[in-house]
Amino acid sequence: MGETYQICECRRVTNTQIEEAVKGGADTFDKVQAITHVSTGCGGCVMDAIKVFKDARAKYLV
Ligand code: FES
Structure with missing residues (x-):
């Protein structure tokens, strides 16, 4: 597990929360948003949130 940092100031969402959502099966950015409210x-x-999402998807989902 890497360092945790805030991606979204408005909704106070961290990279770790995005990664956890992906690990939990969120395979689209829409699903990550439904869970975390990132970028809403x-x-x-x-752009940063999507990058974290794509990296996590590549790492945790095939
Ligand atoms: S920083 Fe405003 S929506 Fe994420």
């Missing part, structure tokens, strides 16, 4: 405020974090 100003939207400014969406």
